[in-house]
Amino acid sequence: MVTQKETREKERSSRESLGKFFYDLAKATFTIMVLTNVLTLVTTDNYKYASVIFVIGVISTAILARIAYAITKK
Numbered sequence: 001m002v003t004q005k006e007t008r009e010k011e012r013s014s015r016e017s018l019g020k021f022f023y024d025l026a027k028a029t030f031t032i033m034v035l036t037n038v039l040t041l042v043t044t045d046n047y048k049y050a051s052v053i054f055v056i057g058v059i060s061t062a063i064l065a066r067i068a069y070a071i072t073k074k
Helices: 004-043 047-073
Strands: none
Touching: 004 047
């Protein structure tokens, strides 16, 4: 029979795993959309496109990190 303590431990472990997943998504989004576009902004004349992707990357990174924080602190 599963005790209440074991159930809470499983839920905590599940939340930690999900939080780590969202933090990893935030890191990947930051790396791909933000850092890559910094190079694009420096080396190309197409500033409009690269700037939009840069802003979307920063916003989506912040959203994913906030979701991960909310999950782990719940």
